[in-house]
Amino acid sequence: MSAKPQSTAELLTNCQRIAGLTLGQLAAELSQPVPKDLRKDKGWVGQLMELALGASAGSQALPDFPELGIELKTLPIDHSGKPLESTYVCVAPLTGNIGQHWADSWVCQKLQRVLWLPILAERQLPLHQRIIGQGFLWQPNAEQAAILQQDWEELMELISLGGIANIRGAHGKALQLRPKAADSKALTKAIGAHGEPIQTLPRGFYLKSHFTQAILQQEFQLADR
DNA sequence: ACATGATCATCT
């Protein structure tokens, strides 16, 4: 169950095998304790899936399946297939971005090949009863890539020109910039309104749920609602 | 502090 997959086909086969299981069932098979809720274990579902699918060591700055170049993302959804949350992509670099190009960016690299793993995870459903959906491989199509690139370029320009204080989650069509930190007191270096170095809250790039919903619809051809 | 994994909790 937890052997490292040697090919994309094997990885997808492993996904099919766990599709339909509850988190409780899978955790039992893997001898993993199920927390009461996710309040103090927010990463538990993702880590369980990494274990089940044979992803490589967790906290390195590498894709989950380095040999396959695939990033694994769990995606909590409701009963109608709508994502319940935005999807974290990576930390946003706030300094030293002069002349950086989209194709070389961390966001672009991370989203090149994503194994989406939907989880039926409505809040009212106890954690152990949440159900694993059908995982599928995705690469941005031309239209999606163009939207992501445009959002990224706009956000990075604002960051580079000292506009970070004015960026909020509403910015961007698909990609947004939001805090990503242990708490609101965490600080990192950034560029101030007059080009001076400042300390600010670390930010991360996230995919808006509308965008991931479109990915799901494209894959499963779900009815809109 | 920053990377991994994200969800929580409040505001609108």
Place this chain on the structure above:
DNA sequence: AGATGATCATGT
């Protein structure tokens, strides 16, 4: 209800 800003745990 949905989105935004805040937060939790763990490893490097």
